[in-house]
Amino acid sequence: MRSRRGVIEVNTAQIREVADGVPDVCIYELLYNENIEVIEDQCLSKRKCDSAILASDGTVGIFVKPDLPEEYRQFLLWHEYGHFKLHYDENMHFNFYLSRFSWKTEREANTFAALNLLKGEDIYDQNVIALLISKGVPERIAVKTYESLI
Secondary structure, three states, rough: OOOOOEOOOOOHHHHHHHHHOOOOOOOHHHHHOOOEEEEHHHHHOOOOEHHHEEEEEOOOEEEEEOOOOHHHHHHHHHHHHHHHHHOOOOOOOOOOOOOOOOHHHHHHHHHHHHHHHHHOOOOOOOOOOOOOHHHHOOOHHHHHHHHOOO
């Protein structure tokens, strides 16, 4: 659903619904099946972000900094795939990073990533924040994401 300013608005229930529709497979297999290329980009080393997604003319690529820890890299891939599943619209030209709404879209992508990283896990009687951290989610993001899930 779109707001008056063109931002796609997504609530936690919608994020759960989209995440539930994603197969419980390795992120690399999922991206391969969706024809989304993962590109290690040395240029990201000069920027604050560790990953980015770019879609153009029906082609989608996820750019990641090289030499990242594997668990963190998988979190980033799930995060960027979350942007694709939740926010992508081929008819919309919008830069999430330059938007005053970027915090909202980033939170939504983090929630999507966390839900997918927790698939198949018995989260009852576990410290979910510690589990997310063990799966590569930065502590600050794990705490904020957990708050949005409860």
